[in-house]
Amino acid sequence: MLAIVDYGVxxxxxxxxMLDRLGxxxxxxxxxxxxxxxxxxxxxxxxxxxxxxxxxxxxxxIDILSQKILTNRTPLLGICVxxxxxxxxxxxxxxxxxxWIKGVVKKFNFSHESTLRIPHMGWSEIEEGKPSRLLANLxxxxxxxFVHSYYVLLQSEGDELASAFYGHNFTAAFERENIMxxxxxxxxxxxxxxxxxxxxVNNY
Amino acid sequence: xxxxxxxxxxxxxxxxxxxTARFQNPTYIGDPINAVRIYNEKEVDEIILLxxxxxxxxxxxDFVAIKAIAxxxxxxxxxxxxxxxxxxxxxVISSGFEKVxxxxxxxxxxxLISEGANAIGSQSIVVSIDVKKNFxxxxxxxxxxxxxxxxxxxxxxxxxxxxxxxxxxxxxxxNRDGTLTGYDLELISNxxxxxxVPLVVLGGAAKIADFKNAIHHGASAVAAGSMxxxxxxxxxxxxxxxxxxxxxEELFATx
Numbered sequence: 359m360l361a362i363v364d365y366g367v368x369x370x371x372x373x374x375x376m377l378d379r380l381g382x383x384x385x386x387x388x389x390x391x392x393x394x395x396x397x398x399x400x401x402x403x404x405x406x407x408x409x410x411x412x413x414x415x416x417x418x419x420i421d422i423l424s425q426k427i428l429t430n431r432t433p434l435l436g437i438c439v440x441x442x443x444x445x446x447x448x449x450x451x452x453x454x455x456x457x458w459i460k461g462v463v464k465k466f467n468f469s470h471e472s473t474l475r476i477p478h479m480g481w482s483e484i485e486e487g488k489p490s491r492l493l494a495n496l497x498x499x500x501x502x503x504f505v506h507s508y509y510v511l512l513q514s515e516g517d518e519l520a521s522a523f524y525g526h527n528f529t530a531a532f533e534r535e536n537i538m539x540x541x542x543x544x545x546x547x548x549x550x551x552x553x554x555x556x557x558x559v560n561n562y
Numbered sequence: 563x564x565x566x567x568x569x570x571x572x573x574x575x576x577x578x579x580x581x582t583a584r585f586q587n588p589t590y591i592g593d594p595i596n597a598v599r600i601y602n603e604k605e606v607d608e609i610i611l612l613x614x615x616x617x618x619x620x621x622x623x624d625f626v627a628i629k630a631i632a633x634x635x636x637x638x639x640x641x642x643x644x645x646x647x648x649x650x651x652x653x654v655i656s657s658g659f660e661k662v663x664x665x666x667x668x669x670x671x672x673x674l675i676s677e678g679a680n681a682i683g684s685q686s687i688v689v690s691i692d693v694k695k696n697f698x699x700x701x702x703x704x705x706x707x708x709x710x711x712x713x714x715x716x717x718x719x720x721x722x723x724x725x726x727x728x729x730x731x732x733x734x735x736x737n738r739d740g741t742l743t744g745y746d747l748e749l750i751s752n753x754x755x756x757x758x759v760p761l762v763v764l765g766g767a768a769k770i771a772d773f774k775n776a777i778h779h780g781a782s783a784v785a786a787g788s789m790x791x792x793x794x795x796x797x798x799x800x801x802x803x804x805x806x807x808x809x810x811e812e813l814f815a816t817x
Binding site (some may be wrong): 359364368369371372375376379404405406437457473475477480481482485499503505507545546547548549552 | 566567587602605607608631632636637638655657658659660682683685686690729746759760782783799806
């Protein structure tokens with residue numbers, strides 16, 4: 359069973375809704391037992407970094423998640439701020455991230471002449487960096503829905519699976535061993551997101 | 563090349579899809595769930611769903627109905643109509659929407675904007691502003707489904723909504739609603755130059771060239787009602803959306 363970690367943040371029904379459509383059994387849960395028994399875990403997140411990490415601490419699930427992800431090597435997919443939480447720290451707040459992936463989260467910062475608005479809100483095509491099971495079988499021109507003011511800067515470029523462009527290139531997806539993250543929202547990205555979630559479920 | 567969001571806007575009344583002209587003469591279009599399924603197939607960027615009866619009837623959103631609609635939406639979706647308190651905002655989000663759209667409530671209770679932004683993030687709190695141009699050429703903000711003139715200047719008001727915590731502004735021209743005569747570009751210029759958050763424009767679009775004009779005048783995203791529910795020639799009902807290759811050639815490649 360796939361577990362979507364419910365720590366009181368964001369719209370979890372959309373993720374579950376798309377998995378239902380794919381015929382994948384999943385549970386939205388804050389229950390330790392469901393996390394222990396999960397064979398795949400999705401960590402969502404939306405809003406402010408500090409609020410998310412604080413809520414995750416308050417949920418009391420971090421110890422069990424650490425054991426599952428770092429010791430048992432259960433596949434994990436972080437989505438949006440859920441991806442950013444996996445890094446060491448963020449410009450957005452003062453709290454430390456989980457630090458399971460080396461790198462930091464930076465704020466988009468454009469010159470005054472730029473017409474680019476923050477947040478980056480909309481659809482972008484992604485450019486795949488290296489072949490992966492997560493992004494397998496995506497059609498050309500695959501596009502995804504992004505909403506974010508901050509982006510992930512990986513310490514090891516080798517972890518990057520795909521980039522997207524907003525003023526400059528930034529990491530759209532990464533993978534290191536069993537830990538994956540996507541900056542965009544696959545659950546709101548039509549058949550492209552369905553393919554990605556299906557890959558996460560079937561290829562790991 | 564630059565991609566911009568192109569957003570079909572659906573109006574609801576008693577869980578039926580309707581379309582107005584200048585905020586009047588509602589015409590029955592069809593079933594909202596069916597329309598959303600078609601927009602799924604057409605892979606639209608986003609949808610806006612507005613229950614235009616809820617505030618008038620002084621009731622909360624029909625959460626059962628909108629949850630059913632959201633469960634069919636595999637694209638970002640925003641909901642507005644009848645939202646008066648924080649609990650409504652939270653319930654719209656848990657019904658499966660990414661964005662909550664405030665209009666009349668934002669005018670009478672701007673504190674709700676920041677309350678909502680603190681709870682779910684400003685990127686999910688959208689303020690929709692209905693605007694009418696008066697005889698003197700001044701743009702004034704209307705609330706209560708376009709019924710009540712607040713006397714507010716639209717630029718001053720939009721700025722105040724942004725300062726209150728709105729993560730996005732929808733600018734809806736009452737004069738152009740349902741007319742298929744193109745966006746009010748002067749209105750778009752006036753507002754876009756004064757705010758920093760994304761600006762979605764609505765009211766008047768009939769063709770892709772209208773989108774291009776709106777973007778050149780500072781819109782971040784374009785929304786349309788009639789264009790995506792009517793055949794432009796005959797006004798027969800046809801749920802439609804331009805295919806990606808056409809948008810690439812006629813719009814994105816030119817931006």
